[in-house]
Amino acid sequence: MIVLNRQIIARNIKPSELGSAARCEATALSCRRKARRTRGLRPQVVGNPAESMPKELRALTKSRVGCFIALICVMVLLTGCNTRLPGQPTGAERWRVPAEVNDFNQLYAQNCAGCHGVDGRLGAALSLNDPLYLAFVTDDAMRHVIANGSAGTNMPAFSEQSGGHLTEQQIGLLVNEMRSRWSRPDQFQGMELPRYSVDESSGPSVVSVTAKNSEVGDATRGAATYKTYCESCHGTNGEGGSAGSIVDPNFLNLVSDQGLRTTVVVGRADLGKPDWRGNLPGRPMSAQEIADVVTWLASQRQRTNVVVNKGVE
Secondary structure, three states, rough: HHHHHHHHHHHOOHHHHOHHHHHHHHHHHHHHHHHHHHOOOOOOOOOHHHHHHHHHHHHHHHHHHHHHHHHHHHHHHHHHHOOOOOOOOOOOOOOHHHHOOOHHHHHHHHOHHHOOOHOOOOOOOOOOOHHHHHHHHHHHHHHHHHOOOOOOOOOOOOHHOOOOOOOHHHHHHHHHHHHHHHHOHHHHHHOOOOOOOOOHHHHHOOOOOOOOOOEOOOOHHHHHHHHHHHHHHOOOOHOOOOOOOOHHHHHHHHEEEEHHHHHHHHHHHHHHHHOOOOOOOOOOOHHHHHHHHHHHHHHOOOOOOOOOOOOOO
């Protein structure tokens, strides 16, 4: 067969001159020769491939490429500008190290609102959103109480030096913002307010008032002062009236002498308790009377010494 193929190729015999078997062999040989010639050659595309595409498909492709480029440009512009993308947290919503928080609302909500109330009112502790209280207390006193707490009360220390987590700057921010937001100094112009001062180092029953003449409280005089100014609301001997007991040990053991003095002077406007001017119409309490009634209240405090004996349940 191979010899026959070579003879066909050498003599250039036409397929019509061959038999059927020889013609098939000649055709196969011709196909193999053409395959060897074109093997390894890549198809060549003539002209622009896009031109062979339908017009609708070319337009759709250009539209998609244009949208993609436009989207990239928009993303770059938004990244360059301070535009907040959907779902991106604001600066206030991002978590920060506690020492880096410098927003008053966040600091107050996390450290003060639990006791002093949302927006500084109607909490279990003294209302801080009270213009009279802010006119009565000094900035140094506020910073000291926030930083170091109040011994024997529920007021903890918040400064880092005392085991808390507030920096000096954060404490200063709280004091400054409370005063700038909630104080009304114009309401007390020309008014002589009782001074803010308690000497707790002398013991719970000794209260000193820094005024023109320092006054030391007296419990006996304080009992009489109580009957004059307080009995109508808090009952005989302070055991309860329309405003409840003022000698309840659960209350007195959780409030400092300074806290008692502040309540007598400032009152609790959010709870309807009048300040030192409103207990008797037209008769405000004097500095001496304030010192005396605070001393009497402190003398009602029942201190309990709890002795823990090992081995006894």
